[in-house]
Amino acid sequence: MRDIRTLILLIDMIRGFYDIGNLVNKRMANIIPNIVKLLENMETEDEVILLGDCHDTDDREFQIFPPHCIKGTEETKIIDELSVPFIKARGTYIPKKTINSFDGTNLEEILLKWNPEQIIVVGVCADICVLNVAMNLMAKKSYKVIVPRYYIETYDAPNHPAEKFNEMAIEIMKTVGVKIVDRI
Numbered sequence: 001m002r003d004i005r006t007l008i009l010l011i012d013m014i015r016g017f018y019d020i021g022n023l024v025n026k027r028m029a030n031i032i033p034n035i036v037k038l039l040e041n042m043e044t045e046d047e048v049i050l051l052g053d054c055h056d057t058d059d060r061e062f063q064i065f066p067p068h069c070i071k072g073t074e075e076t077k078i079i080d081e082l083s084v085p086f087i088k089a090r091g092t093y094i095p096k097k098t099i100n101s102f103d104g105t106n107l108e109e110i111l112l113k114w115n116p117e118q119i120i121v122v123g124v125c126a127d128i129c130v131l132n133v134a135m136n137l138m139a140k141k142s143y144k145v146i147v148p149r150y151y152i153e154t155y156d157a158p159n160h161p162a163e164k165f166n167e168m169a170i171e172i173m174k175t176v177g178v179k180i181v182d183r184i
Contacts (some may be wrong), residue, residue, distance in 0.1 A: 034148070
């Protein structure tokens, strides 16, 4: 076991949610500068993990969402703006096939090995993958989970107003003990 102070989880900060593919979300641009600063200001004992969608062509998720982030495509690559800070931070990339970052990944094993003092969750989509990982972290071991509100974002669509769904996700996370802050 190797105790670390802070683990930063970047959720779906990949091109398939930003600039190419069926789930492009231009609202992601709102949070990128904040996340870049967060990575640039990491302490040497901190770690960062990018959990990014990386689907097979026939994944069950495509029964709910349009096909996106197919394994081997440009959509699964980290967005350009985060590439250099992620590499400098010695980031670890974990591909995921579902909205649940624990399903079919080694995230739980890493958490047990690293034993982080706190976990900062940032990325997209606030009301889907960010909410899911925060809830799972609280349920699995009651980690100290921090979600900075200006470092998460969701998408606008008919019947899915982004501001409303961002706030809904924040309120749900608060109810299970996730610490919501404006900025880190």
